Amino acid sequence: MTSLSEEISKKLNIYNKNYTEYTKCLVRDKEIILDGKPEEKVRQFFIYFLINQSGLFPNEIDIKVESNNHDIELYKTVKNKNFKPYYSPLMIVEVKREEENLHNHEKQLERYLTNSCSEIGILYNYHQIIAYLKKDAVFTSRYLKSLGDIPPLILQISNSTQNDLLDFEKAVNGNFDSFNYLAKKYGKYALNTITFRLKGGQLPIAGCFFRFKDNKVYYDIYGKFCKKQQSFNYQDFEKLVSITY
Template sequence: MTSLNQEIQGKLDIYFKKYRQQYTKCLVRGIEISVDGRPEELVRQIFIHFLINQSELLTEKINIKVESNNHDIEIYKSPKNNNFRPHQNPVMIVEVKREEVNLQNHYSQIQRYLTKAGCDIGILYNYHEIIGISRKNHDFEFNRLNSLQEIQKLILHKINQIDDGLLEFGEAQNGNFQSFSYLINKYGRYTTNTFIFKLKNQPNQVEGYLFSIQNNKVYYKICGQYSKKQLSFDSQDFEKLISIIY
């Protein structure tokens, strides 16, 4: 069986600098990081190496974030349409630990992270052991996984699910007001996402947020303007949706 040290030597670029300290470059951020006295960092880089270099099916389908929102690794679905990039919850949150750590002692930690992030899949990983966690509402299921390839299957199953938002976005781009209304209710009620859209008989595009709909009348605020006054338009004046961007 391959040891962690063998994996590190074979897959990571470890080098020495001043005072004989060991460094490597993060495979996601590209920044130089000291690995002396940081065994969890080495485990994390081995996990990332798998995602980037060994799981070919995932390279074009996911975005990876490191040390985001206090999580070791977050995995997101890559956008299929650059004009449709609303805020999304991570597909998976991964927490890495040192080799000797008992992963069961960190069940409550990963449960908190998944609940707060609205994420349905979590992984605890210490190189020798992989625990997969699935969340459904307030219930959690823990399963031991045999290999990192099983993680790839979990990710692919999640990201290949039909995205109703993307389907409705295509309809709204073609002028369907009902689809536009659906997207407002799902993505447009707060300041999180910016909607760019076009109204009939108006030459300029509109950038708005904080939407609401009452009796086929759309209320919204213009991005970048701090007036308390809301603008509005009637449903029949909607021409098309252009983009939704986080």
């Protein structure tokens, strides 16, 4: 196996200033020091793979570095500016120095996944890759043979959000069943703002706290407190406008 130093020397733009090695982070677009930072070398190598070799960036994934105290977070790429609800990270990646025992960090990663409601985590130290999958609050782990095994895991979880985008497009065209599904999923609380139009209404309505009962839709006006919820009949729905976080 080629050493990490050889790999990053071939793939990254590394340069010296004042006897110190630097490179520019491919995500943050800022100069970072590599000398004395073994984890940063592993992280930059992993980022290089995501951007240049995974086949997922930028059409399928968005990458965040050092976000929410996580080394790397991967999110589904926003493909419609009007459909931007809150999403948990598709994957959280924690990188460690080459000689680090990855099993010592299992509990840390499981805690990150639980707190962020993410389903896939990766521990990586250049020589080993361990994937953690969460289902029904239970974690399972397995070793991956190469970084090339990671993209299928990402696509597996991101396909569900693609289906929601299809429902969003249907609701924008007036499909009430799709609006019903999306409002129940993204509008149950005030985390997201769901904007829609009613037949005969002059202005769109921004709502939250949606509930459905007896052919009627009940909701709160976003940002306003009312003792009684607003409501409308199913047949008065015209179209969905946006769902945003």
